[in-house]
Amino acid sequence: MGNIITVEREKCLKDGLCVADCPLNILTQDKDGYPVPVENADKVCIDCGHCVAVCPSGALDQRKMAVADCVPLKKELEISAEQMEQYLCARRSIRRYLQKPVEDKKIEKLLAIAGYAPSGHNVQPTKWLVINDANEVRKMAGLVADWLRWMIEDQPEFAKMLHMDKVLAAWDKGKDLILRNAPHLLVAYAPKNERTAPAAIVSAIAYIEIAAPALGLGTCWAGYFSRACQTFKPLLKALCMPEGHAVYGAVMIGYPDAEYHRIPARKDPDLIWH
Numbered sequence: 001m002g003n004i005i006t007v008e009r010e011k012c013l014k015d016g017l018c019v020a021d022c023p024l025n026i027l028t029q030d031k032d033g034y035p036v037p038v039e040n041a042d043k044v045c046i047d048c049g050h051c052v053a054v055c056p057s058g059a060l061d062q063r064k065m066a067v068a069d070c071v072p073l074k075k076e077l078e079i080s081a082e083q084m085e086q087y088l089c090a091r092r093s094i095r096r097y098l099q100k101p102v103e104d105k106k107i108e109k110l111l112a113i114a115g116y117a118p119s120g121h122n123v124q125p126t127k128w129l130v131i132n133d134a135n136e137v138r139k140m141a142g143l144v145a146d147w148l149r150w151m152i153e154d155q156p157e158f159a160k161m162l163h164m165d166k167v168l169a170a171w172d173k174g175k176d177l178i179l180r181n182a183p184h185l186l187v188a189y190a191p192k193n194e195r196t197a198p199a200a201i202v203s204a205i206a207y208i209e210i211a212a213p214a215l216g217l218g219t220c221w222a223g224y225f226s227r228a229c230q231t232f233k234p235l236l237k238a239l240c241m242p243e244g245h246a247v248y249g250a251v252m253i254g255y256p257d258a259e260y261h262r263i264p265a266r267k268d269p270d271l272i273w274h
């Protein structure tokens, strides 16, 4: 059995916090109070790192992460409830972008942060395709326009409901309501039939949308693009989507050419208390 945890006995407080926090319940305390894995724990462990994160004395390494590699939390970086509320509610979908490229480092930073979004069983299934060149993004928008044209013919009712006719008419007049002249597009994909992918990718994209404004960036879900990726072969071919994989979502990103001065109203929560 591989060692899923290594405990530094001099540091261990024998407080049982790692045991209590383990989501799969695969740690126990030995007769001296030190944490030890239960039988077959190595086959069940999801490598979530809770045991390392929860240990106040940093006494425990996990098989995939040494405590020394896990960033300590800084109290002074905590934000107030008021700051959190304004920050979250002030995020807007950005549909006007400066024609200025985003630095690769910023995109890499955002994708690394998105890796912290929750995923079922910590599978972390999300893979990214970064369309980094504005001309390539326009090419993708053009392919989505071809798909819209086909949809309007093939499924007129559905196309009308999603305003596809208007989006296509605008495209034909030179206005891009598909990918909004964004300089970059982040495409999230995963193996087909990966059970955890739809929720994980929505979550990962939400992280990106939330994190972006702190880096001076704006984002917008690419809904028409994502939908077209479900069925439109020429688009998948242009993306060079690897065999056996599917697109589960995509988000435009760039420096915003828009500034907001207030928070628009939203519906009150539709709520039943049980």
Ligand SMILES: Cc1cc2nc3c(=O)[nH]c(=O)nc-3n(C[C@H](O)[C@H](O)[C@H](O)COP(=O)(O)O)c2cc1C
Pocket (backbone or CB within 6 Å): 091, 092, 093, 094, 095, 177, 178, 220, 221, 222, 223, 224, 225
């Ligand atoms: C799944 C999904 C798909 C979306 N697709 C598009 C899109 O294709 N084009 C667009 O301009 N906005 C798109 N949006 C953005 C929504 O219109 C936007 O979130 C909503 O109007 C609320 O505005 P806010 O994000 O600024 O609060 C999409 C949002 C979601 C969640």
